[in-house]
Amino acid sequence: MLLIRCPWCGEREETEFRYGGQAHVAYPADPESLSDQDWAEYLFFRDNPKGLFAERWVHADGCRRWFNTVRHTGTSEFEGTR
């Protein structure tokens, strides 16, 4: 089980967190102007690299804050959290 550093609460057990998937996928400013294809890209398509991955977590059982972090998907080592 991973030990994850919450930027606010420090290191806590993985069970206190919820995974939020790929980071930096912004909600489109004007969804109505998007083609079906572009909207589907936003809705369904995410990267799935083996290696460093910028992703979102939320400290659900703690301070309930969302944060971004970079994790190596092969080793689950966290490279940096902010």
Place this chain on the structure above:
Amino acid sequence: MRLSTGGRIDRTTPLRYTLDGVERTGFAGDTLASAMLADGVLTVGPSPYRHRPRGIVTAGVEEPNALVQVDGEPSLTATTVELVDGLTASTLSGVGRLEPLDEQVHDKKYVHTDVLVVGGGPAGLAAALAASSGGARVMLVDDQPSLGGSLLSDREVLPWVATAEAELGTRPEVRVLTRATAFGYYDSNYVLVAQKRRLWHVRARRVVLATGAHERPLVFEDNDLPGVMSASAVRTYVNRYAVLPGQEVVVQTTNDSAYETAFDLAAAGAQVVSILDARPTPPADLVERAVSAGIEVRAGWVVRRALGTTRIVGVSTKDGELPCDLLAVSGGWNPVVHLHSQSRGTLRWDDRLAAFVPDQSVQANRVVGAANGVYGLAEALAQGAAAGVEAAELVGCPSTELALPAVRPREVTPPRPVWHASGDPDRCFVDLQRDATVADVLRATGAGLRSPEHVKRYTTIGTGADQGRTSNVPALGVIATALGLDSPGELGTTTFRAPYAPVSFALMAGRNRGALHDPVRTTPIHSWHVAAGAVFEDVGQWRRPRFYPRAGEDMDAAVLRECRAARTGVGVQDASTLGKIEVVGADAGEFLNRMYTNAFKKLTVGACRYGLMCGADGMVFDDGVTMRLAEDRFYVTTTTGGAAKVLDWFEEWAQTEWPSLDVTFTSVTEQWSTVAVVGPRSRAVVGRLAPSLDVSTEAFPFMTFRDTVLHNGIPARIARISFSGELAYEVNVASWYGLAVWRAVLAAGEEDDITPYGTETMHVLRAEKGFPIVGQDTDGTVTPHDLGMSWIVSTRKDFVGRRSLRRPDTARPDRKHLVGLLPTDPEVVLPEGAQLVAPGVPLTPPVPMLGHVTSSYRSAALARGFALALVKGGRDRIGETVVAPVGDHLIEATITEPVFYDKEGARRDGSVAELAERPMDTAGRRTASPSLRGDAVSGALLRLSPLFDHPLASGVGVRLVEIPSVPAVNVQGTADFPRPEPGSVAQWGERAVLWLGPTEWLVVGPGPDLPGGVDVSANRTTIELSGPHARDVLEKGCTLDLHPRAFSEGHCAQTTVARTQVILWQTSDAPVYRLMVRGSFARYLADWLVDASREYL
């Protein structure tokens, strides 16, 4: 045979035990296996598949044969069972049988340490001593009853072991666990340790693995005969347990270690017939010692076959037979690399040692001593000490001193591995527990398999309960030989997986069983429901009354009666489980506009509005009624099961997409108790309950709410909301008044024969009106349009999910629509989940499905069965017939509009008859009855905390008390008070300010209102845990590091305890902890704490 002197057993303490029905005696300090051997019992259960006689082979956890069932517990190895008086064991062939109803308490501990040392042998002891000398927190775990590891098998135990153990005992930050097996090594240095009935979860900054090595057997014909034993095990039995497993012994070795066995056997009086050494040139010093002990050494010899039928009587060699009753075998050594490998550390094959040894560490650990292939005592001690020094340095507590014993180093001569000696391949056993032979391996390689993983699965080698501890490398050797490879190193190993040793499910479950299996959430009115004989159902973790049967009633009868009451008189339901969220801030309306499909920004203060929410994919996500309490404050309700996910959803969007919006969220689900008063007579009841409230339709219209004070002095927020189509009110009060208000409603409704009803009636009433339930009539693939609720989908604003409603698939005309179904036979109630097909369609797969039944009930109002269903293009099929194949029957039904009752909505303001029958006074206000007025008491006296009737527990070690009714305000955003540091508490006059997050605080204690705050006084209750063992109790269910260096007086944290979220606040270093828990979870947590405290009371 038991020797008359020596050994680490206590001859003054005889222990009686029963083996296979025979009473026997051993001594304190014995294992079951050593006591058996002392009694001459060498043979254990026969092999599982070929039923060959088998004997005890080892003296430890690697034992493949000696499986026993002990006092009901199956699949234990006699070599690891500590003898106790009165023990009852039976030998097993195969795995044994789990006896049901194991009611033993199993416990967990979550602990943190600077350094974890696994293994209390010489290297581990040296590491622990070095690591702890500078004050670091060190944990040393060992699976034996006493420390010393391999040293315990020496003729005289090095005195340093006792010195080291005593020294560790004087260090306050050292914890030594004996009889404890580290069996799993997971990410971030997380190690699980099984200690009898306690499972330790250890989080370590550094780990030192000093797990030792296991001796390998040799593969030759009939090598499974009883009397063929591991040479090191023989030595252990002789020296540690004073047991001579044989009188006439042949020693077969490939390395140096078995010589000591021969010397110790000879010293103990056994006749050592010969030492057969596979090496052409054994080390001169050992040969010299053997000769002086009168033992012949035959260099370059290997046993060809074991002789005997039920046990060994001799061995066959290249030069004839040698008689013996014991063959002590050393086929070399395997470092115990299991934990290192589980930690993702890599291995390499060491040709000199002929073994896999640790290569690279991936996590923060070191492998030392025999586990690292270092077999010399002096070198192992030095390596252990160095790892301890390094760990201490890295955790910031540099070591100060270290006293290692003076040990003369001895150069170890390399072994000569022998993978397959000779003989009939079908009688050369590779895996004793799996009865797998060289012939099995050859079949696998003959079939073209090369990978050890494939051979493992083909032959089952290594898949027994012993996980191939003794068979793994010999099997690789046989495979390598068969494939013409030089060594197992060219093949690599199979994967080492946790658990290293078998772990019972009961141990993994711990307290999460029986009544504590999962939290049961209850409302403040729960005790009344229980007393009233309600039948409950689980809704998420909530336990809700489903119906209240009267004498002789089944569910159908009770529900029909309850429905009739709500439609014709008045019913009452505990709706406290509804999720509730206060949404506060200047942009609260804008935010809700973006979340709901309909508009909330312009909702007037004092009004309510039903809202529907979609996921970004446009599928219905949740629904509920929202009240606007003020310009900048909304009170959102969610479905009972959706409360947590809606809060998560709101916070995710607000924090990650729209951080500039001024809006915050506070869960107030347990702050409020909600009592739904439903039916044409509800106005009269609410009028009596709240005499100062004008309940007329004009003064108090549908979808509005009023703040008022009830006749008994309790402040209440009453809303006109209906989930049944009837005139209805929801009475909201602070939850500590929940039970009092429930009773007051019943009293106020007595003359109208008010009828409590449960979730089943609620479902029927709403289904009669065609109101869908999210999660029952929807399943994540249903849009608002599919539900026929296009009216609630705004076309003038964006909301989450809106764009998806235009996706081609989402806009298809033949999507499944929510429709009604009326079975042709009115007596029939369709089963929920039943599939629907067109009439006349042949029922041979694949059957084209039209949809399925989502809700189905018997209706009192319609006097028939009816259902809701999702049907392809359903709205275009109104009036058509469909059939539901149910068992062997086809049930016919007609598709209808989903609204069955009061289509015009005439009943929501009360029936005409009711208004005529009981005229209101001119102000629309009923006069409160004198009796009710006489009952009026101060509201405060009616407060009941969630644990008001819970006994909790107090004893010498632990004290548990509830601190009820603590005023508490949740403040988010900005603070006009002293801000505490993260994770701590600041004092503010009489109040304490607890840090909950970077912009969130809980202000606890009496004081004036706080702007922007949300009253959560009744949302949680506080359980105070104190006493000398308070931390011990908390560590059973809390993963935080509670060591005073990490958490002390004035610290607070939001975390989980057991299986519920709490705010943990340490108010004193005594220690005293406060656990602030949501009211609905309070009973669960209290039960859990009492259970966890039991050993300290």
